Amino acid sequence: MGSAPTLNQQLAKPWVETPCLYSAALSKQAGCNIYLKLENHQPSGSFKSRGIGNLMVRAAAKARDESGGQADVHFYCSSGGNAGLACATAARDLGSPATIVVPTSTSPYMIAKLQALCDDVRVHGANWAAADQHLREAVMPQKGTEIQTQIKSVYVPPFDHPDIWEGAASLVEEVATQLPAGVHPDAFVCSVGGGGLLCGLMQGMERVYGPDVHSKVLAVETAGAESYMASVVAGQLVTLPGILSIATSLGCIRVAEEAYRWYRQRPKDVVPVVVSDAEAVDAIVHFLDDTRMLVEPACGAALAPLYTPARASSPEAGKPSASLLRQSLGEGMSDVAWAEHNVVMVVCGGSNINLDILAGFRERFGV
Template sequence: MRLHHQTPFVISTALSVHAGRTVGLKMEALQPSGSFKLRGVGHACETYRARGAQRFISSSGGNAGLAVAYAARALGVPAVIVVPETTSDRAQQLLRAEGAAVIVHGASWQEANAEAQALIGAADAFIHPFDDPLLWEGHASMIDEVAAEGFRPDAVIVSVGGGGLMVGVIRGLQRNGWGDVPVLAVETAGAASLAAAYAAEERVTLPAITSLATSLGAKQVCAEAFDLRHRHAITPVQVTDAQAVTACARFLDDHRILVEPACGAGLAVVYDMPERLADFARVLIIVCGGATMTAAQLAAWQQGVPS
């Protein structure tokens, strides 16, 4: 049973005209759980269930948690999602609507994650939001689908939080013979743990997450995302919160799809930094999604986000 859907791949006329080059979109926002996370999470949940897991535990009030809750319901397995106090009421409602038990604990994901780890019993499987080879294997399938469409990009734009999406995309590129296709790894200022790690040549931990793009809010990237810089061409790129929010609004106008700022960060490279794409004739953007985003929240951010 495959839990994720094969999502549409489209050439964006609006973004292609704006950037002066062909821009392809992999529409992961259209997954049933609302984001790309379902690919990797679904694969992990199916694998752990086959190994005998009787309950799933995770630590995310956002896209990963929703993917776990969706997969658990589809597989008939109970799920417990531990979320920090900052998790919105809407996100908690969405988790409960999928049948998950929700525990609110701690002021940050790190504290919620520690609580989730403490709950793990012998018959449980912990589903990490971004650091598990099973997740990366699942995420790689989106590149298989792009390859099946016959679209070979000259560069791929991905948003980076903990790094799981980027690792999966690169695995997909490499297994399709596209190991020479560079990746632009986009973060918002205030959540740029990958850029900080690459600059320091070690996996640094950010003192705090100050970006509103909370889905990018991993204080430290996973080890595989850090180590990949030696095996693949990766260029860190940073955008502001305001650029990410504006990109969400422009994308809504261009494609009638609402995404969160973590996704808008990648789109902002095309909207605000087309010069960064000068060397590439064909660009692929992973439209990663954002299950808890609302039109009201976007409007509020448009009114109040600092530049």
């Protein structure tokens, strides 16, 4: 065992480099080359460690620099669960207190996980937007009240901040070094809640591969939480009236403006897709069988196109190898061309799952 990382090392990179593994079995099933970017290996259990951690260590470093090393930092985060875990994990490593506010839709299992890491976890509001408003307006100290103290209050949003996108972009940089020589990712597949991961992927691809290389991002939501697809269809940002999906980690009634901007700027490169809760659960069951890894339904959304048959509207529908993945990314391609396609599936992870929860989902959806 090595020694624990120093604070300076934590400030340099508050996440770990995760494997990007080629899956022969899943590639055979998909008919193309499938690589799994295992963000479920992050310290907090999800990709959120990249963006949330990046924002927090930068904020902590800035506060200490501005105060000559005297200021302490208190982090305040609103979350559906996984962002809160990332915040609590980073705050623990930084030796700073944190306050987490989650909506009432957050499972008791997830709340217990948060409480194991953080002394101040509060539950308020029907959805993340309500929890976030309560955090900013009623929980955080208002401006001007910190003048007599050395405690700097730092707001930690779950997805909508440049430092978060910058942290998520590191995923693409790792993939570029992990794929075999000469292999270029033709597409990434990711779940979309607020859109922070999507923004990071787009930013990272543009930085690593250049603006003229048009890799695609398959942006997957669950029905009942499809604020991104609703915005694309409407031609403007849309706020959903509520969240009806079991994938509560995707429960954002309005995506980040930056996520929508990426679609408007590169509509051929961002491909929104909506899957059902049942398809997301079916995907995590099959993924557990195939890889012995258990992830939550919000991650199952990104995996679902691999396991879900092509929609009836596809000319490929009914063929044995026709999946939603191929329909979304390779429709019209020959089998030979599709076989050469390199798809990186972001296994974003998530902690809102255990065997009992999975059993309940399986019974509910009959998978």
